[in-house]
Amino acid sequence: GDSVTQMEGPVTLSEEAFLTINCTYTATGYPSLFWYVQYPGEGLQLLLKATKADDKGSNKGFEATYRKETTSFHLEKGSVQVSDSAVYFCALPDNYGQNFVFGPGTRLSVLP
Amino acid sequence: DAGVIQSPRHEVTEMGQEVTLRCKPISGHDYLFWYRQTMMRGLELLIYFNNNVPIDDSGMPEDRFSAKMPNASFSTLKIQPSEPRDSAVYFCASSLRGRSEAFFGQGTRLTVV
Numbered sequence: 713g714d715s716v717t718q719m720e721g722p723v724t725l726s727e728e729a730f731l732t733i734n735c736t737y738t739a740t741g742y743p744s745l746f747w748y749v750q751y752p753g754e755g756l757q758l759l760l761k762a763t764k765a766d767d768k769g770s771n772k773g774f775e776a777t778y779r780k781e782t783t784s785f786h787l788e789k790g791s792v793q794v795s796d797s798a799v800y801f802c803a804l805p806d807n808y809g810q811n812f813v814f815g816p817g818t819r820l821s822v823l824p
Numbered sequence: 825d826a827g828v829i830q831s832p833r834h835e836v837t838e839m840g841q842e843v844t845l846r847c848k849p850i851s852g853h854d855y856l857f858w859y860r861q862t863m864m865r866g867l868e869l870l871i872y873f874n875n876n877v878p879i880d881d882s883g884m885p886e887d888r889f890s891a892k893m894p895n896a897s898f899s900t901l902k903i904q905p906s907e908p909r910d911s912a913v914y915f916c917a918s919s920l921r922g923r924s925e926a927f928f929g930q931g932t933r934l935t936v937v
Contacts (some may be wrong), residue, residue, distance in 0.1 A: 727860060744924075744925075746905075746925055748928075754930060754931075755828075755915055755917075755927045755928035755929050755930050755931050756867075756915070756917075756926075757928065758925045758926075758927075761925060784837060801867070810872070810874060811853065811857070811872055811880065812857070812869075812919075812926055813870065814867050816866050816869065
């Protein structure tokens with residue numbers, strides 16, 4: 713079945729460091745891919761998405777490129793801020809397009 | 825649109841009591857999901873609906889859990905009787921036509937003592 717593998721962390725970085733959170737997936741066909749972010753005490757919110765191969769999603773300085781050949785959708789940011797401290801989830805729709813498959817989440821802590 | 829609205833935001837109840845969590849999805853969305861989040865198990869899908877009809881409830885942990893969606897703008901998740909191990913954050917989410925992104929509510933933090 714469809715699945716998402718994501719580095720679990722926690723990841724601790726200093727402010728202005730470069731961030732990569734790896735995400736690989738297994739899916740039938742070429743589904744849309746999503747990154748969600750959950751700030752402390754809040755629900756998940758969509759951070760960015762890509763709908764087809766080679767698409768790059770971007771938002772708030774974060775980027776992720778839909779790589780069909782490596783079935784990956786790694787999240788990157790060139791310079792993290794303390795306010796980026798959160799849990800990040802990689803996700804995709806299931807094979808039937810009705811439900812969502814979420815990765816386990818990666819907790820990021822950014823220190824000043 | 826105000827987004828997905830959940831109530832209450834926090835609930836503290838005694839073991840054995842009935843708990844009802846409420847959700848109002850985004851208007852026009854045809855899918856509604858209930859999730860549970862704990863430190864130990866992460867984010868778990870409990871049940872989801874399409875056009876008010878339950879599609880998959882295989883994630884509902886026990887018969888103590890039940891969910892209803894009487895109309896397109898309201899859903900409930902009920903736990904009866906509640907137990908301390910039910911303590912978690914419960915999220916409701918909605919989406920349009922399945923493959924588009926899901927929009928989450930703020931969650932209900934349930935504590936059963």
